[in-house]
Amino acid sequence: MEERITKGEQTRARILDLAEDAVLQKGFAATSIDELIAAAGITKSGFFYHFRDKSDLAKHMFKRYMDREDEIFADLERRADELSDDPLHSTLILLKFLADMLADLPETHPGCLVASYCYQHQLFNDDIRELNEASVLSWRTFFLRRLEGIAEKYPAPDVDLRAIADLALTTIEGGIILSKTLGKKELLPEQMLLYRDYVRRIFSPA
Amino acid sequence: MEERITKGEQTRARILDLAEDAVLQKGFAATSIDELIAAAGITKSGFFYHFRDKSDLAKHMFKRYMDREDEIFADLERRADELSDDPLHSTLILLKFLADMLADLPETHPGCLVASYCYQHQLFNDDIRELNEASVLSWRTFFLRRLEGIAEKYPAPDVDLRAIADLALTTIEGGIILSKTLGKKELLPEQMLLYRDYVRRIFSPA
DNA sequence: GCAAAACTGTACTAAAGGTACAAAAATGGA
DNA sequence: TCCATTTTTGTACCTTTAGTACAGTTTTGC
Structure with missing residues (x-):
């Protein structure tokens, strides 16, 4: 049961949490990547490293x-x-x-x-x-x-x-x-x- | 019963028909204005003359x-x-x-x-x-x-x-x-x- | 013929979703 | 501590889409 949570997984989870909140509030189309990376404190390159x-x-x-x-x-x-x-x-x-x-x-x-x-x-x-x-x-x-x-x-x-x-x-x-x-x-x-x-x-x- | 259909109304109806077909096929968000005006044979200015x-x-x-x-x-x-x-x-x-x-x-x-x-x-x-x-x-x-x-x-x-x-x-x-x-x-x-x-x-x- | 209605043309803006790629920094095991 | 891998940044650029602004032209219909 080794809970190996790498830093990448942490970041992915943080983005997913933020995305879920935003999508719940206003829908998927209205949730922009720019907005998510600003909230997550990462750059666009960072986002596209985690998600295609x-x-x-x-x-x-x-x-x-x-x-x-x-x-x-x-x-x-x-x-x-x-x-x-x-x-x-x-x-x-x-x-x-x-x-x-x-x-x-x-x-x-x-x-x-x-x-x-x-x-x-x-x-x-x-x-x-x-x-x-x-x-x-x-x-x-x-x-x-x-x-x-x-x-x-x-x-x-x-x-x-x-x-x-x-x-x-x-x-x-x-x-x-x-x-x-x-x-x-x-x-x-x-x-x-x-x-x-x-x-x-x-x-x-x- | 004077069926006064102005040219503007005709054009509006044509755009609406085309829009409906497109929206039926692929949804509203995926239907672009550019595509509609091309199909309707009008310009962008024309479109925005009819719809805000x-x-x-x-x-x-x-x-x-x-x-x-x-x-x-x-x-x-x-x-x-x-x-x-x-x-x-x-x-x-x-x-x-x-x-x-x-x-x-x-x-x-x-x-x-x-x-x-x-x-x-x-x-x-x-x-x-x-x-x-x-x-x-x-x-x-x-x-x-x-x-x-x-x-x-x-x-x-x-x-x-x-x-x-x-x-x-x-x-x-x-x-x-x-x-x-x-x-x-x-x-x-x-x-x-x-x-x-x-x-x-x-x-x-x- | 003339005014109003129905357009066209040109030029420009901003947001959004990418792409490409090199370089830097952080992480973690040997 | 070294080294490779993972994670992240920076810079620059591209495309599509939804507009805006506004002057000029054509068409329509009384």
Whole structure:
């Protein structure tokens, strides 16, 4: 476990931290390299030593973001599964936790990087497209696995579990757009709870 | 009914058409003014005679887009209401028509301008923020009115109709992101049909 | 024919994202 | 402490893009 953090890694992390703050506040396109290097106290040459170009910076940001998201989901799942052994109940608890978490997001949250990429893909390179796709598929897999667990105990014929799994991401992404556009952060958790209600109705006969 | 179309209006329309094509293909940020004027066969001075700046172009695009959207919804509603007098049934028909329409969208569709703005707001001015908000509220009003009509005949207690109305937009916006990211256009209409199924379950007891 | 509308031409600015490359400084292990 | 590698600076230059300023020219339509 030798924590060998070289000076280069430190600098890279500092740039990524600053970039993340700036991008959260005003978006990727509006965050200039000049501004980042001024804040980081390095020169332009220094920046391009660490990152090939702006896209490369985005890629590294994206990777960190995905890793953190994985941790969050693992944590939500662990906390929910502690409270109930029933697959339906624990998933409903998990979705409640997820809604609570979304309610606590700061007002200025820029939304999901997946969507951000989706609407600004010209700015990024192909690596990020692949990362993005992987991120969406990991959401699908996560929810599909849980829904399959529920369906074993509470059969729901004629229901496309994969589509319902995708609806979780759909609801978050759409909910972010809704709440950001109207400037009402409470709309996002509210929409998430509708997804939860839909899942409950699907698997709870009457 | 004197259709007085001045030459200026013609030129403006030509620029808007070209801009729309380009933006549909590669996004707003990646569409340069130089490229538009070359295609339109005018000079830069000509462009800035018609539009104050790039944001002003976006504003006019947005307005046209909203007008067309209103027409589409009015048409869907008219066609659906022709087929059934029952508020629930006609709305379910309308949602099926909407899903069919989304299925016919071209693969390269850039997604909704509302979301596009949402994730690139730094690029636009405040006028567009207001237009965008108005557009979202008009979706809400449209669906809320129909849901209230349904609830009169099929009472559904403890259901927040406004939230369900918002879920229509949420599903479209989220569905666009899902299908664009995975490059599978069939996912969008599929998600829309889940919304339809949810509405059906809410108002159809068992 | 004449005024207003619809452009053109020229010249210039500033910001942003680079590229190229040599030189200097810091780091860390043998 | 030497030495190689890593990290960073400095200088100079290029391209694209979104403008601005404003005078002059052409076109349109009553």
